Amino acid sequence: MERDSAVRRIRAQQNQQKQPDSRDDEAAALNGFRSRKHKPEVSAQLLGESSAVILLLGFVCLLWVLVLISVQQLIISSSGQFNSVRARKHLERITSVGPRTVGSPENEITTVNYLLDQIEQIRSVTKTGPHSITVDVQRPTGSFSIDFLGGFTSYYDRVTNIAVKLEPKTSAQHFMLANCHFDSVANSPGASDDAVSCSVMLEVLHSLANLSTPLKHGVIFLFNGAEENILQASHGFITQHPWAQQVRAFVNLEAAGVGGKEVVFQTGPENPWLVQAYVRAAIHPFASVVGQEVFQSGVIPSDTDFRIYRDFGNIPGIDLAFIENGFIYHTKYDTPERIHTDSIQRAGDNILSLLKHLVMSDDLADSSQYRHGNMVFFDLLGVTVVAYPARVGTIINYMAAVATAIYLGKKCMLTSNVGGRYTRDLACAACLVVLSWFVTLLTVLIVALLVTLTGRSMFWYTHFYAAVCLYGSVAVGKILLIHTLAKNLYYGSVSRVGLADLFFDVSLLLWCCVLLFLTQRGLCSAYVPMMMVVFPLASKLLLRKHFRARGASLQYSVLYLMGLTVPYIHIMFLIWVVFEIFTPILGRSGTEIPPDVILASIVTLATVILSSYFMHFIYLSRSTKRILAGLGLAFTVMFVLVCCGLFFPYSADPSSPRPKRVFVQHTTRRIHALDGSLQSSDSGLWINSLDYTGMQHITPHIPQINDSIRMRCQDQMPYCGFPWFLPVKFLVKKNWYLPAPEVSPEAPLEFQLLSREETEWGSVKMTFEVKGPTHMSLYLLPHAGASLSGWSFGDGTPQFDLSGEYFIFYSHGLDAPAWNFWFEIQPPKSSDASPDEGLISLAISTHYFSGPDRRSEQLESLLKRFPDWAFPSSWISTYHMYRY
Numbered sequence: 001m002e003r004d005s006a007v008r009r010i011r012a013q014q015n016q017q018k019q020p021d022s023r024d025d026e027a028a029a030l031n032g033f034r035s036r037k038h039k040p041e042v043s044a045q046l047l048g049e050s051s052a053v054i055l056l057l058g059f060v061c062l063l064w065v066l067v068l069i070s071v072q073q074l075i076i077s078s079s080g081q082f083n084s085v086r087a088r089k090h091l092e093r094i095t096s097v098g099p100r101t102v103g104s105p106e107n108e109i110t111t112v113n114y115l116l117d118q119i120e121q122i123r124s125v126t127k128t129g130p131h132s133i134t135v136d137v138q139r140p141t142g143s144f145s146i147d148f149l150g151g152f153t154s155y156y157d158r159v160t161n162i163a164v165k166l167e168p169k170t171s172a173q174h175f176m177l178a179n180c181h182f183d184s185v186a187n188s189p190g191a192s193d194d195a196v197s198c199s200v201m202l203e204v205l206h207s208l209a210n211l212s213t214p215l216k217h218g219v220i221f222l223f224n225g226a227e228e229n230i231l232q233a234s235h236g237f238i239t240q241h242p243w244a245q246q247v248r249a250f251v252n253l254e255a256a257g258v259g260g261k262e263v264v265f266q267t268g269p270e271n272p273w274l275v276q277a278y279v280r281a282a283i284h285p286f287a288s289v290v291g292q293e294v295f296q297s298g299v300i301p302s303d304t305d306f307r308i309y310r311d312f313g314n315i316p317g318i319d320l321a322f323i324e325n326g327f328i329y330h331t332k333y334d335t336p337e338r339i340h341t342d343s344i345q346r347a348g349d350n351i352l353s354l355l356k357h358l359v360m361s362d363d364l365a366d367s368s369q370y371r372h373g374n375m376v377f378f379d380l381l382g383v384t385v386v387a388y389p390a391r392v393g394t395i396i397n398y399m400a401a402v403a404t405a406i407y408l409g410k411k412c413m414l415t416s417n418v419g420g421r422y423t424r425d426l427a428c429a430a431c432l433v434v435l436s437w438f439v440t441l442l443t444v445l446i447v448a449l450l451v452t453l454t455g456r457s458m459f460w461y462t463h464f465y466a467a468v469c470l471y472g473s474v475a476v477g478k479i480l481l482i483h484t485l486a487k488n489l490y491y492g493s494v495s496r497v498g499l500a501d502l503f504f505d506v507s508l509l510l511w512c513c514v515l516l517f518l519t520q521r522g523l524c525s526a527y528v529p530m531m532m533v534v535f536p537l538a539s540k541l542l543l544r545k546h547f548r549a550r551g552a553s554l555q556y557s558v559l560y561l562m563g564l565t566v567p568y569i570h571i572m573f574l575i576w577v578v579f580e581i582f583t584p585i586l587g588r589s590g591t592e593i594p595p596d597v598i599l600a601s602i603v604t605l606a607t608v609i610l611s612s613y614f615m616h617f618i619y620l621s622r623s624t625k626r627i628l629a630g631l632g633l634a635f636t637v638m639f640v641l642v643c644c645g646l647f648f649p650y651s652a653d654p655s656s657p658r659p660k661r662v663f664v665q666h667t668t669r670r671i672h673a674l675d676g677s678l679q680s681s682d683s684g685l686w687i688n689s690l691d692y693t694g695m696q697h698i699t700p701h702i703p704q705i706n707d708s709i710r711m712r713c714q715d716q717m718p719y720c721g722f723p724w725f726l727p728v729k730f731l732v733k734k735n736w737y738l739p740a741p742e743v744s745p746e747a748p749l750e751f752q753l754l755s756r757e758e759t760e761w762g763s764v765k766m767t768f769e770v771k772g773p774t775h776m777s778l779y780l781l782p783h784a785g786a787s788l789s790g791w792s793f794g795d796g797t798p799q800f801d802l803s804g805e806y807f808i809f810y811s812h813g814l815d816a817p818a819w820n821f822w823f824e825i826q827p828p829k830s831s832d833a834s835p836d837e838g839l840i841s842l843a844i845s846t847h848y849f850s851g852p853d854r855r856s857e858q859l860e861s862l863l864k865r866f867p868d869w870a871f872p873s874s875w876i877s878t879y880h881m882y883r884y
Helices: 002-018 022-034 049-072 084-095 105-126 191-209 232-240 242-246 273-281 289-296 305-313 341-359 390-412 418-453 464-490 496-520 524-550 554-585 595-611 625-643 857-863
Strands: 131-138 141-146 152-157 161-168 175-181 218-224 247-255 262-268 317-322 375-380 384-389 660-672 678-689 735-739 750-758 764-771 775-782 787-791 806-812 819-826 840-848 870-883
Touching: 049 554, 049 625, 084 105, 084 191, 084 341, 105 131, 105 161, 105 191, 131 191, 131 232, 141 232, 152 232, 152 819, 161 191, 161 232, 175 191, 175 232, 175 305, 175 341, 191 218, 191 247, 191 341, 218 232, 218 242, 218 341, 232 242, 232 305, 242 247, 247 305, 247 341, 262 273, 262 289, 262 341, 262 375, 273 317, 273 341, 273 375, 273 384, 289 375, 289 524, 305 317, 317 341, 375 390, 375 524, 384 390, 390 418, 390 496, 390 524, 418 464, 418 496, 418 595, 418 625, 464 496, 464 595, 464 625, 496 524, 524 554, 554 595, 660 857, 678 857, 775 787, 775 819, 806 819, 857 870
Parallel strands: 152 806, 175 218, 175 247, 247 317, 660 870
Antiparallel strands: 131 161, 141 152, 161 218, 262 317, 375 384, 660 678, 678 735, 750 764, 764 819, 775 806, 775 840, 787 819, 840 870
């Protein structure tokens, strides 16, 4: 027995001697990282150039195809409770009247009567059921200030709201609010923005009212008629309607595009139970907390009724919007036939299921215990939604960071000075990677500026993949070139396998830094770098032994890419969303921001993100010469084709139009002196380009519109002396003014000073009365030394814009009385102020969007000369300036 035990001990000792310590193995691998090569590295450990290209290009293309399939797959299955055919009929009827601007008969009478008729039909059919329907038509008057578009004040008078209360016959104390708007911008039928949402809401009302089981709580359906006038009707409801006190949460249906999937892009504030309700209830989920944080950062120049309910009602909610095909958003092409029935079906399924879930739950009645905290949420290719509390996300993020620290720390703490050398090598490699990113961005921006200077800006507006080929080839080529030079010159004697391992660690380290930064800032979007840390780290640990033994074998490469699949497919989905939103926005972002610089920066950022874990393969590839040559050739060919003008920015293709947006106003300007006499007047066709190319492509079709009639801002006049409809003069500084006959609207402006008096505290109070069309803009420009101290708008405190002027947006519905307002101005304290200049310059512009006054013969004649790929939104306006 003793002899057998001794034999076992001897064998165990022999086995221990045969198996080196894992730390020794790690040290040997890192020690060999900087060793001089006395013979070429085993070629079996490296990838052939063709194999590397096929693997990476195939991987990226496969994931991109999956993303495109997922976004085009509108519905997988439907509950059958929502009738999209009936909703489409509503959509076609609402849009059949054409544009529905506030105050127009189409908006205030025709559409209102249709909605009321349909609601009455639903009520009559369901009156014997367990629910009651109450309808109230509200026409509120009010005013508020908002920091949107640099800041301005809004005043509305008798705009229209149709509020419909659905509740059990035993009544309810707590209500969900579902909001849409039926008005549209001028010159657009507004099918997607927002008639389709109102059509969906009508059918959701029909479905809920027909339920045999009574609801626990109620729903208020608000069909608001003044959203395009910068959120006026929603403000009137939430601040003035008696039902607003019973609203506990809301769902807002909006559009930033035409058709496709509706995405949840805002929730809260806080109240994570709303996100949880969407996760549980949505049949076709499509949501992202990244979109929420980007939108709320102000990067996207848009806003919705969500802001009004959140800021003025202190109510939490969910904001949904269609985002695809924003090229035709707010244009004549926003028609019902461009909205697929499946888009209506999925939106209806989701809204119906969500509202049903909320009004049948106990959370709506008492959400106080669920009120605090945020949620991390994102969908996986529209199949399911992942959601968890932000505090849980913080724990997960720090755990991922700790795991990374342990993984890298073990290598840094190795003995025999190996760890110290590794730390230095890691720091140098990280600096190299960051430097390569900055150099790449600089190079791509130089190319974008060259394209802009050659007059080929926005060549990608119709040909998006041309931008990917041009700017993407530069970005990929520059990163590849820098790492190839580093590999051959700086790391010439270093093991390629060791280099590949080192640059994987660099990618992991940099993503971990991003993870910690976003987590420290409290951003829920930190889940993205968390995924880019956890999945690659896990796959690398699983493949470590295989990699050391066989290097970059085909099996290892495939398994490595498989480990990147989950984070990369989500990253590529987010990239698709960014391009889908921002590419159309750049076509209406004004004349001052070079869009190629923005798009090139986005392409570079996408390239940097995707290349982070692909750097591993640069050092595992035997060569990159042919890849660099191919990228150089692709860039050269694309650059020549772009500079030759092969890619025209705009398109009138009926199946996929990409129109150039232009504002054209036939206006008359009258400038009055301090004594009230007419000092000067002129009339013309005032033309604004909404994109960077200005009139460059219009001039060949209309030679009269050229730089000889360019107008500069007249700083001494309120708002440059022109009838700005919205305060966007800081975005659109290139204007053209073509002389034309005077306009003579049937309902001209009536403006008068009712009273002027000095107050006991030394200010001057002036009261005015205005009668005019449904839309007017008031501009106030105090003279040097004078300042506004109070007025009759908003909370009484004057709110100025970015340029220090005051912009008041006014609109009214039917049968509105004259507009009366006052302001107080403090005279200059300096005794040397000239009395001849007065205290303030006041200007008021009128905008005729409907009726016979919206057109003139000269305007119609000019519009016919615009090419078919242009969309000129046009109307009649006037500008009157006074000094007091």
